[in-house]
Amino acid sequence: MIETLLPQLATAAPHTAALGLVYERLADDGTVVLKGPYSEAFIGDPRTGVLAGGYVTALLDHVGGLSVWTALKGYAPIATLDMRVDYMRAAEPPRDLIGQARCYRLTRSIAFVRGLAHDGDADDPVATMQAAYILTAARPEREKVGA
Amino acid sequence: MSVLDHIPYARFLGLRAETVDGEAVIVMPYQPSLIGNPMLPALHGGATAAMMELAAVERLARDLEQADIPKPINLTVAYLRSARDRDTYAHARISRAGRRVANVLVEAWQDDRAAPIAALTAHFLLPV
Numbered sequence: 115m116i117e118t119l120l121p122q123l124a125t126a127a128p129h130t131a132a133l134g135l136v137y138e139r140l141a142d143d144g145t146v147v148l149k150g151p152y153s154e155a156f157i158g159d160p161r162t163g164v165l166a167g168g169y170v171t172a173l174l175d176h177v178g179g180l181s182v183w184t185a186l187k188g189y190a191p192i193a194t195l196d197m198r199v200d201y202m203r204a205a206e207p208p209r210d211l212i213g214q215a216r217c218y219r220l221t222r223s224i225a226f227v228r229g230l231a232h233d234g235d236a237d238d239p240v241a242t243m244q245a246a247y248i249l250t251a252a253r254p255e256r257e258k259v260g261a
Numbered sequence: 262m263s264v265l266d267h268i269p270y271a272r273f274l275g276l277r278a279e280t281v282d283g284e285a286v287i288v289m290p291y292q293p294s295l296i297g298n299p300m301l302p303a304l305h306g307g308a309t310a311a312m313m314e315l316a317a318v319e320r321l322a323r324d325l326e327q328a329d330i331p332k333p334i335n336l337t338v339a340y341l342r343s344a345r346d347r348d349t350y351a352h353a354r355i356s357r358a359g360r361r362v363a364n365v366l367v368e369a370w371q372d373d374r375a376a377p378i379a380a381l382t383a384h385f386l387l388p389v
Contacts, residue, residue: 156269195340196340
């Protein structure tokens with residue numbers, strides 16, 4: 115059910131369309147994968163052509179939200195409470211950016227998410243993220259997600 | 262002239278450096294392409310965070326007179342209120358700039374300076 119919703123949730127909003135985000139896949143463990151295609155419009159340092167940190171952050175914020183809906187098994191109103199992003203290294207221009215995230219814990223009101231961004235090798239990330247999302251409509255009980 | 266004029270992603274977001282009530286601020290004028298939730302409607306959190314990070318970059322470039330653009334090490338953004346479909350402002354303050362690393366605090370708001378929509382803390386590696 116969520117598999118059919120995810121491509122729409124990944125790209126339908128005006129800002130995600132402007133960012134050119136592309137839905138890639140949903141892994142068995144609930145990890146959602148999005149692609150952020152390289153574009154000159156998203157460069158943060160014109161001398162190097164490296165993508166802006168803010169572009170990496172926007173991709174991670176969005177894929178994190180998708181991972182919460184995946185854990186909830188459907189769309190529900192959520193809002194990002196906070197997000198931490200560590201930038202390990204510059205993304206290699208002109209490689210596309212891949213963002214992936216998994217919601218590893220749900221409580222009645224909060225979803226906890228970890229994710230990363232890479233440019234071809236998930237073991238050599240460009241950035242890692244940790245975020246908490248608030249579920250604005252309360253749920254009955256807490257649950258551990260997936261395996 | 263602002264460093265933002267040279268950063269393609271800042272142009273993509275439509276950012277401008279301005280002075281409002283004697284305070285240096287970064288403005289992200291409302292445009293429909295910034296919307297993340299069309300139902301509320303609300304700006305995408307990624308746009309708000311990116312705008313705040315670039316406000317920190319602009320502040321560092323201005324105050325430290327760096328030729329190179331400082332590289333972000335990490336950041337934490339807290340979303341305090343929903344960002345609605347209107348202009349967004351940010352003010353960045355350098356809380357410490359050492360030889361290699363700077364810590365910058367950024368606050369963003371819309372209609373009411375006293376009701377911030379987001380707060381960001383970031384570390385940057387300063388150009389040698």
